[in-house]
Amino acid sequence: QVVVTQEPSLTVSPGETVTLTCGSNTGDVTIRHYPYWFQQKPGQAPRTVIYDTDNKQSWTPARFSGSLLGGKAALTLSGAQPEDEAEYYCLLYIAGGRVLGGGTKLTVL
Amino acid sequence: QVQLQESGPGLVKPSQTLSLTCTVSGASVSSGNYYWNWIRQSAGKGLEWIGRSYTNGVASYSPSLRSRVTISLDTSKNQFSLNLNSVTAADTAVYYCMSEPPGLWGQGTLVTVSS
Numbered sequence: 001q002v003v004v005t006q007e008p009s010l011t012v013s014p015g016e017t018v019t020l021t022c023g024s025n026t027g028d029v030t031i032r033h034y035p036y037w038f039q040q041k042p043g044q045a046p047r048t049v050i051y052d053t054d055n056k057q058s059w060t061p062a063r064f065s066g067s068l069l070g071g072k073a074a075l076t077l078s079g080a081q082p083e084d085e086a087e088y089y090c091l092l093y094i095a096g097g098r099v100l101g102g103g104t105k106l107t108v109l
Numbered sequence: 110q111v112q113l114q115e116s117g118p119g120l121v122k123p124s125q126t127l128s129l130t131c132t133v134s135g136a137s138v139s140s141g142n143y144y145w146n147w148i149r150q151s152a153g154k155g156l157e158w159i160g161r162s163y164t165n166g167v168a169s170y171s172p173s174l175r176s177r178v179t180i181s182l183d184t185s186k187n188q189f190s191l192n193l194n195s196v197t198a199a200d201t202a203v204y205y206c207m208s209e210p211p212g213l214w215g216q217g218t219l220v221t222v223s224s
Contacts, residue, residue: 051210
């Protein structure tokens with residue numbers, strides 16, 4: 001069974017930098033996994049902040065960036081803002097389909 | 110800009126088939142390099158990928174749902190649909206459609222499975 005792993009929770013102070021990661025039990029994550037990152041706030045639909053590893057949506061603030069780091073997909077938030085507090089999910093292409101991670105609850109405190 | 114809108118019954122009886130439609134504007138479901146996804150979220154839980162169809166109609170599904178799900182394209186209406194049969198209360202969730210790339214979402218629709 002394919003499992004995509006994310007940190008269950010992270011806390012960052014306003015203005016600081018935090019990196020969320022997304023790994024797979026099938027091996028290193030590469031660009032061929034076409035990683036996506038979604039942000040979801042309570043009561044709202046998810047929205048995509050990063051697609052295909054490092055591409056931003058038109059609404060994605062410049063402080064968000066996507067990359068590959070140590071065999072995982074990574075979402076880095078440089079200079080966290082209170083409005084960035086949310087659940088973040090990653091999505092990977094594995095074995096012919098898509099698999100979602102369990103989500104990271106990011107607290108900005 | 111691609112926009113997506115889910116529609117369908119909000120209440121389905123156990124053992125019946127859940128059928129939802131996603132209407133696409135700003136792109137054609139049958140052309141281009143797009144994948145058309147369905148994703149769901151049960152109350153208080155994380156997101157669950159259900160499956161997707163490419164623009165040529167070839168679909169792939171989550172292994173856990175494969176035996177019960179079908180995703181298909183309706184090119185005449187520029188829509189794609191989700192059919193999930195033999196539903197139980199565990200299928201109660203908000204269902205979202207999403208296009209990739211670049212990951213544009215519908216607003217979601219709540220489906221409750223109850224008699």
